[in-house]
Amino acid sequence: MMAIKDPENHLKKIRDVTLFQMNKEQYLMIACHSNAGMGNKAADFVNVPEESIAQFAVRDPLFEIIALRGKPFYINESLTVEFDPTGKKISEAIKDYVCESGITDDIQFSCSTEDYIPTIQTGIGITVLGLVNIKDFQTARTEHGDVLAVVGKPKCNLHDKVNIDDQDIISLSEINLIHKLPYVHDIFPVGAKGIQHELDRFTVETNLEILLEGQGEIDFQASAGFSTCVIISLPRSQVTNLRNYIQSPVNIIGSIK
Template sequence: MQSKQFRDLTFIDINENDKLVISCDSAGAIGNKEKDLIKTSPENLGYLTLHVALSEIFAIGGEPISIINTLSVEMNPTGQGILNGIKKLLNELNLDEDIVVTGSTEENFPTVQTGMGITVIGLLNNKNFKLPYTPRNSVLAVVGIPKVGNEILEDEGEIISIDTIIKLKEKDYIYEILPVGSRGILKEIEELAYSNNSRYSIYENKEIDLKKSAGTSTCLIVSIDNENYEKLQNDIDKPVFKVGYFHDKN
């Protein structure tokens, strides 16, 4: 078997036809325990942490087949609450009967702060898959708004969902979709440019903070031709911002 790292994803060829794609995320000090800094329910925590890892899988075109949760809390009641949040998101995506969910909890010692990790394993068909590529002179647009912490809990429809990614994957005018996390939009643009062997320029834009953490993948970057920017705005019911473009290295 051959493995390859691509941005935050790991690819593993398992036979001539298929490869695994693996994504992960973690969260700490978020929950309803005594020492948690951001107070929310375990259900919300499970739901939102899975959202991050699933966003990466769907954005690359993978089909999730297994979820592994590594919970640094007891099973009851906190762990079970986190699992309920995981199952809620899977149910919303009609995946609850198709995916194996497994993991572990901390049963030896009492915990006063919530911590968890999650790994998603997906499947890709080698015949239909090729690494995404953004050509020179493409426009970089952000869909959604970067939010973190309590801003996510108070959101009124400005952040992206898995459904947003699925709808965007159906648009043939989009070159790449890249979910944004805690590193912020600008860091993800740098990563996008590096993997495409391109340079980028940023438009002056005061509507959106390019360096702010996007928490649980609350926004994403898409690359498109400039003439399709208005189409993108019309096709998606989230805020859209034109933030930059690619050009030659010379």
């Protein structure tokens, strides 16, 4: 393999993922997320178990990589808490959650904690690395006549009581399944900025016009917190098949001219 010169020239961005072209065949994918003020410490704004917020925190970068057909393989945890007991609980919860994506070995994780300064608020920083074959990396696959559907519902710990097993939110196993379905064209995880924000990014990325429908069934402005739902494009004829595969709600919100 030839040495890489001027590595900054090998970088590009798509959505919230940075791509580094390693060779003619592969991109290294980099996605990150941070979360603060949620946990069991004295100054946390939202009181939730450390294990719960840990698993939610890793969803955003993990889902971004999976949505672009990448294979996640490494997770870095930068935690602004002491290792024992808080950091240990967070790290173990993340490992339990991501194992179904093939991230199972200790070498696939690194963790840094704050063990010098006492902390009174929980903070989590997550970086996920993935790989994708360039030949498989295609965005804007959506076709004329496709419909846009929201899988899951927008929910946020600030306004809703949400747990990782909530059947209203898309699960890790479901996005792992959806991205392999040949009739699913594009996948856009929805985060804190809501469905409308991702629809705006969709129109820029695909250069396609959306005809909205079903707006009364789902709030386009509501925060989806930690990627509690995704927008997908697919043929209308395949929506029933999709619903047979997954438990999360599927709502059609538009179609492509």
